[in-house]
Amino acid sequence: MADHKACLYEKYVWEVPVRVTHWVNMLSIVVLAVTGIIIGSPRTLGLSGSDYVMGWVRFVHFTAAYAFAVSVAARIWWMFRGNRYARWREFFPVISSGGRARLWETFKYYTFLNKKAPHEVGHNAVAASAYSLVFLLYIVMALTGFSLYAEHRPGSLMHVVMTPLYTLFSNQGMRLTHHMVMWLLIGFVINHIYSIWLMDIKERGGVVSSIFSGYKAVQRKE
Numbered sequence: 001m002a003d004h005k006a007c008l009y010e011k012y013v014w015e016v017p018v019r020v021t022h023w024v025n026m027l028s029i030v031v032l033a034v035t036g037i038i039i040g041s042p043r044t045l046g047l048s049g050s051d052y053v054m055g056w057v058r059f060v061h062f063t064a065a066y067a068f069a070v071s072v073a074a075r076i077w078w079m080f081r082g083n084r085y086a087r088w089r090e091f092f093p094v095i096s097s098g099g100r101a102r103l104w105e106t107f108k109y110y111t112f113l114n115k116k117a118p119h120e121v122g123h124n125a126v127a128a129s130a131y132s133l134v135f136l137l138y139i140v141m142a143l144t145g146f147s148l149y150a151e152h153r154p155g156s157l158m159h160v161v162m163t164p165l166y167t168l169f170s171n172q173g174m175r176l177t178h179h180m181v182m183w184l185l186i187g188f189v190i191n192h193i194y195s196i197w198l199m200d201i202k203e204r205g206g207v208v209s210s211i212f213s214g215y216k217a218v219q220r221k222e
């Protein structure tokens, strides 16, 4: 049998915008979730309301929100500029027959029908499909978040832009949606870290380090 290591080479997969936006999103989501939970339930901190702590918590939430929004917009723009692993098509494997076959192979692995993990260069097909939903949730968070934010200034540009959302949601409906989607994102993150770790061990392609360095170890034929 040929030496496994000799058949592997380093391939540049994740370009700088993919990596930078991934980590900006991650950091801002952590800050947004922590400050968001406090905003939703100020008594979490046992605050009396006589100091300006909630003002600072909201300030941090809104600052992280702008970083998050810019980063998500930049990543969406890169879906039309980046390499094939960053492109929008990567997130919808279901639209091609090859993609559907990859989806099925990965699904079989995740449901214990197949013992061998498919070796992918970019996102695996199931992960990519999940990421398309995650990006949708990112957009829901930004839209409901900025709609809530603009309520402090009716008639402002942001308030006018968000008008369709005020007709779709009541104020409490908007808060509830914003709050619930946070828990969906937290659920995704738990699964994401588990799956990435699992794939790192099974694929032996160095996927965890790849999101820092951009490089994955792939087989010659790939």
Ligand code: HEM
Binding pocket: 029, 032, 033, 035, 036, 037, 039, 040, 041, 058, 061, 062, 065, 066, 068, 069, 141, 142, 143, 144, 145, 146, 148, 149, 150, 175, 176, 178, 179, 181, 182, 185
């Ligand atoms: C561009 C993105 C976002 C914007 C503009 C935004 C904006 C806001 C605004 C304006 C509020 C209401 C603040 C108040 O009533 O004082 C809020 C609340 C909150 N945000 Fe965000 N946010 C964003 C993203 C996120 C993300 C990604 C998370 C969590 C992962 C999050 C979690 C929360 C939570 C839990 C609340 C409290 C909701 C409640 O129970 O009332 N936000 N956000």
Ligand code: HEM
Binding pocket: 018, 022, 025, 026, 027, 029, 030, 075, 086, 122, 123, 124, 127, 131, 134, 135, 189, 192, 193, 196, 207, 208, 209, 210, 211
């Ligand atoms: C708030 C936490 C996190 C969120 C919301 C998140 C979300 C995402 C999303 C949306 C992607 C697709 C990226 C793109 O194509 O632009 C991705 C990829 C990736 N993430 Fe995360 N991530 C988080 C934390 C982490 C952590 C802590 C690690 C490392 C242990 C990690 C490792 C990776 C890797 C290796 C990939 C690319 C590999 C692949 O799935 O094909 N992520 N993540």
